[in-house]
Amino acid sequence: MxxxxxxxxxxxxxxxxxxxxxxxxxxxxxxxxxxxxxxxxxxxxxxxxxxxxxxxxxxxxxxxxxxxxxxxxxxxxxxxxxxxxxxxxxxxxxxxxxxxxxxxxxxxxxxxxxxxxxxxxxxxxxxxxxxxxxxxxxxxxxxxxxxxxxxxxxxxxxxxxxxxxxxxxxxxxxxxxxxxxxxxxxxxxxxxxxxxxxxxxxxxxxxxxxxxxxxxxxxxxxxxxxxxxxxxxxFKGIKPNLNNPADIAAINRIGVKYHKEMHDLDEKQNGMRKIGTANTILVMNKYDLLPTRNFQTGGDPDAVKISPEVFINQYLTQGLHDGCWYGCTMSCAKAADHFKLLTGPYAGQCVTVDGPEYECAAGLGSNLGIFDPQAILEQNFYCDTYGIDLISYATTVAFIMECYEREQIRPEHTGGLDLRFGNATASLELLHQMSRGEGFGVLAGLGIRRLKQVFVERFGADPKLLEDIGMENKGLEYSEYLHKESLAQQGGFALTNKGPQHDEAWLIFMDMVNNQIPTFEDKAYALYYYPMFRTWFGLCGLCKLPWNDIVPADNYKTDTPAKVPEHVQNYVDIFNAVTGKKIDQDELIRQSERVYNFQRVFNIRMGSGLRKHDKAPYRSLGPVTAEEYLSRQERYDKQLRELQGLDPAVMSLDEKIAATRAYREKQFELLTDAVYKRRGWTEDGVPTPEHLKEIGMDLPMLLEVVEKHL
Amino acid sequence: MISVNTHEQPWREGLNVQALLDEMGFIFRHIIVRVNGEYVPEEAYAARLIADGDDVQVMHLIAGG
CATH class of the missing domain: 3.60.9.10 (Aldehyde ferredoxin oxidoreductase, N-terminal domain)
Incomplete structure (x- = not known):
């Protein structure tokens, strides 16, 4: 002591x-x-x-x-x-x-x-x-x-x-x-x-x-x-009424119904109680969404080696309660027990690894070209115990590996680390260097935005290529979904307050697969409603997963099944039952909108938060390289014909890549226009005084900031 | 031809919902299928035939993350 x-x-x-x-x-x-x-x-x-x-x-x-x-x-x-x-x-x-x-x-x-x-x-x-x-x-x-x-x-x-x-x-x-x-x-x-x-x-x-x-x-x-x-x-003494809620009977009633849903339906739906969020690894691979080798493609045949079944059968302890707070029957915080470490200061020791969550398997796995579950779990463990954000780490190392393979950086820059895709040993050594505060690991720990500058200024790398393939926005590294074919999700990552993290909006299925939001206005509405709704979890201390990773059996009968209306109403009812207030679903969104706009103005106050800061790297929007284009050539050629009226048969590869890029960058700009308009912002992304007044946030401190940018 | 999520797809005699899902690569379990607006429960996928010109909606439910 x-x-x-x-x-x-x-x-x-x-x-x-x-x-x-x-x-x-x-x-x-x-x-x-x-x-x-x-x-x-x-x-x-x-x-x-x-x-x-x-x-x-x-x-x-x-x-x-x-x-x-x-x-x-x-x-x-x-x-x-x-x-x-x-x-x-x-x-x-x-x-x-x-x-x-x-x-x-x-x-x-x-x-x-x-x-x-x-x-x-x-x-x-x-x-x-x-x-x-x-x-x-x-x-x-x-x-x-x-x-x-x-x-x-x-x-x-x-x-x-x-x-x-x-x-x-x-x-x-x-x-x-x-x-x-x-x-x-x-x-x-x-x-x-x-x-x-x-x-x-x-x-x-x-x-x-x-x-x-x-x-x-x-x-x-x-x-x-x-x-x-x-x-x-x-604190000792946890019990159900500690929040001293206005109506505990209502909370109990809603909870009992929800837990029955979980018990009856989870196995038929996402299987969160067996594998947690990693249930989607092969699904993402099949739909061309699993980021592979720095988001170049959306899948790999080797993804079966890191399938949910591999983790369930070989690593994750089954049958234990895995809730990370009392009363969570989703119980998705899975763990690999008695996991023997092979590298680093704890080599030879058996530990419990919390994970892998989907982001871990995708980020430390496919996005690094690593399809070895042992290596994924070992990186997972060391990221956790060393205190490293594994999403930023994975996306940064994916960027480094592509730079290395494209000879933008060389062994003399990496201290001899052979940072090719698939080299799990090199990735683990990078983590240990971060822990020790030495070598190339410290440089890698700066994140992509700063690394781009270092690689260009010190190592002579090509700045344009690095801008295109460095998957960061606002300085934060992208989370682990390939989203080139979902314009809405391109906005879901880039048109955000904190940067490209999927907790604001995940619209890929609605957009790319279901084709539910075909127009700019549809996408803009989705990029209004879902970020606002999901912000609300963060205001109240809630996890998003119980909202839509399990849905009521009759959810299909509703007009808006993607919103899971019964669960939205559960949240309204629980909020009212705890606080004694009387909000409805509209007020729930309005509560979020106040904070969301406050955060946007906060960004502006700190010198960011404008349209130029919402720009996405081109790797997020489309194929940067010839290899990327050729890997999905049939798709891209078809889009040239159907969306632009061009004949790919008479175009060179460079011309096709350029035409695709011009079209997609224009689409992103049009989306940005539509989203800003829907959110009540100017064309430069600034919340208008009128909108701030409408949502009850025309506070002098906010108006003072926005008025400088009108 | 049939329409699947508003995109045209080839049709063949005897095509059922399960075969269509397999051919489309729709392996995600958390989906809602409607044919001409009519809900098709999972246990009926193999038996529910799709006719030429049908409008099929395969709604993938997760809104992710």
């Missing part, structure tokens, strides 16, 4: 209708610990979760703030519905900060117990500001009403060791371990910009600590820059 630097006592606030109405501010620079009131204004305009995070962050920073400025904050909040135990997916913690990768607010979310336990300890939100000189551990005891800050130099950095040690120490006994949750990063987060946060929960059946990640945007990098080694919260 390290030296106690600060300790205070507090009286935990009683939760009323989902809110403790208090938030906690900790400055690790001067060790200030303060309590703030959560106001009615905050609840009305921002609801909670990501909304509260962004509100506090706005007030903490200035346009000059950078990710490593002391005033940058890590803010986390679970939202008013967070912590209920009667419905699936109700334990999400939302985290925001100014991102090292993008320079604008990032929002990322994680399961695990931290957020709900923090609220039940009396805090709707937690702000972490300042920078300490030495590593700290922050501990919040919600039963004793105690907050302490102590030195943390003696603890290990890597999460699988650190979280186990802190859980054991602060629990005090085996039975109390489930009442402790730890937030930590890992040894690599001090050396890379893509560091992530692990949120723990103790699994009493496996007798081990499990982790879920708030992975995107470099939050772990900020945590370690502040010299926070870990946050620990302890």
């Amino acid at each position: 390290g030296k106690i630097l600060k300790q205070i006592r507090y009286t935990p606030a009683k939760i009323e209708r989902g809110y403790s109405n208090k938030s906690l501010y900790i400055n690790v620079g001067d060790l200030r610990i303060e309590e703030k009131e959560v106001t009615e204004f905050m609840k009305e305009k921002f609801v909670g979760g990501k909304g509260f995070d962004l509100w506090y962050l706005w007030n903490a920073v200035t346009p000059e703030t950078r990710w490593d400025s002391p005033e940058n904050e890590i803010v986390m909040s679970v939202g008013p519905l967070g912590g209920i135990t009667q419905y699936s997916g109700t334990g999400k913690t939302l985290v925001c900060a100014i991102s090292p990768l993008t320079g604008i607010p990032i929002d990322s979310n994680a399961g695990g117990y931290f957020g709900p336990l923090l609220k039940f300890a009396g805090w709707d939100a937690l702000e972490l500001q300042g920078k300490a000189e030495k590593d700290l551990i922050i501990f919040i005891d919600g039963n004793e009403g105690l907050i302490s800050i102590e030195e943390g130099e003696e603890y290990p950095e890597d999460t699988h060791l650190l979280a186990e040690e802190l859980t054991a120490r602060f629990a005090g006994s085996e039975e109390d371990k489930v009442h402790v949750s730890v937030v930590s990063s890992g040894s690599a987060a001090r050396h890379v910009l893509m560091g992530m946060l692990n949120f723990s929960f103790y699994d009493p059946r496996r007798k081990t600590v499990r982790v879920k990640q708030a992975a995107r945007g470099g939050l772990g990098t900020i945590l370690r820059d502040k010299h926070i080694k870990a946050l620990v919260v302890k």
Whole structure:
């Protein structure tokens, strides 16, 4: 145990209708610990979760703030519905900060117990500001009403060791371990910009600590820059009525119906309880959506080697409850137990690997040309324990591998690492270098936006090629879906607030396969409704997966089955039952719209958030290279004939690639026009004062920002 | 010809829903099939014949991520 630097006592606030109405501010620079009131204004305009995070962050920073400025904050909040135990997916913690990768607010979310336990300890939100000189551990005891800050130099950095040690120490006994949750990063987060946060929960059946990640945007990098080694919260006494909801009977009734759906239908639908999100690996491969070798193509015959069945039959423990918060019958947080590591500092040890989720298998697998499940799980483990966002890592390494194979970088630049597609050994060594803070791994940890500049300026790479194949937007790396044939999803990734992460909108099936949204107006509506609807999960502390990875048996009878109307109504009813308010489905969207536009204006305030910042790399829109075109030549030739009235038979390959590019880039611009119009923004992507007024967000602080850009 | 998700597809005598799904590569399990607006339950895929000129909708449900 390290030296106690600060300790205070507090009286935990009683939760009323989902809110403790208090938030906690900790400055690790001067060790200030303060309590703030959560106001009615905050609840009305921002609801909670990501909304509260962004509100506090706005007030903490200035346009000059950078990710490593002391005033940058890590803010986390679970939202008013967070912590209920009667419905699936109700334990999400939302985290925001100014991102090292993008320079604008990032929002990322994680399961695990931290957020709900923090609220039940009396805090709707937690702000972490300042920078300490030495590593700290922050501990919040919600039963004793105690907050302490102590030195943390003696603890290990890597999460699988650190979280186990802190859980054991602060629990005090085996039975109390489930009442402790730890937030930590890992040894690599001090050396890379893509560091992530692990949120723990103790699994009493496996007798081990499990982790879920708030992975995107470099939050772990900020945590370690502040010299926070870990946050620990302890609260004993979880029960269904802790949110003190207005109508617990309604929540119970909705929950019982939902759990029956899950029990009866999951096996027939997505099989989330067997394999989790990785159920879609072969589906994505079949539909040409599985990103392969830096998003060049959408699949590979070798994908069968990393099929869901391979993971289920050879690695993932079946039959255990895998919910990452109480009451989640979706139970999709799968794990590979007794997994023997073959490389790195823990080689030879057997560990539990949380995963693989779909993004892991696609990113660390096919997108790197690696079709070896052992290698995927080993990279998964090391990304987690070292504190590395595996999506940014995978997409960055995919970019590096393509640069290497196209001789834009050479062995003398990589320290001799042979970074060809498929070389899992080289990828693992890169991860270990990130952990040690040495070699090419540190350079790779800068992410694609900065690497493009380094490769051009220092290694003489072709800037145009790198702009085309570097899969980043706003500085954030794309998540793992090939989407060249879905114009709507091109917007779903690029016309976003934080950057290309699929949690705003995933429209590929609706657009490319179902052909449900053929016009620009249809796509623009989808890129209005779904991002707004999905933002709402982040305001309330909810997981998106229970919304549509299982649907009611009679969902097909509805007019809008893609929206899963019964589940949308469940959320409205649960919100009303917890808070005592009376919102409807329209107001749900409006609640999100307020925060979504606030975040857009926040981006503008930080020097981003305009049309030029929403530009997509051409690899996102269409075939960059001759190999890509030729790999799907029949499709592209057909499009030239049918969409442009051209005759590919009389065109050279270069002419066909150029014509395809001109057409697709124009389509993207037209889509952008339609989406901005639908969202109430100017042609430059700026929310108009009229729109801000219409949604109740004509706050002087926002108007002052947008008026400079009208 | 038939229409599948508004795109024209060749038709042949004896074509049923299951065969169409197989030929289209629609392996995703979470789908809703309608022929001329009429819902076809999964257990009827093999028996439900598709006639020339039919309008088939195969709605893939996941909205992902």
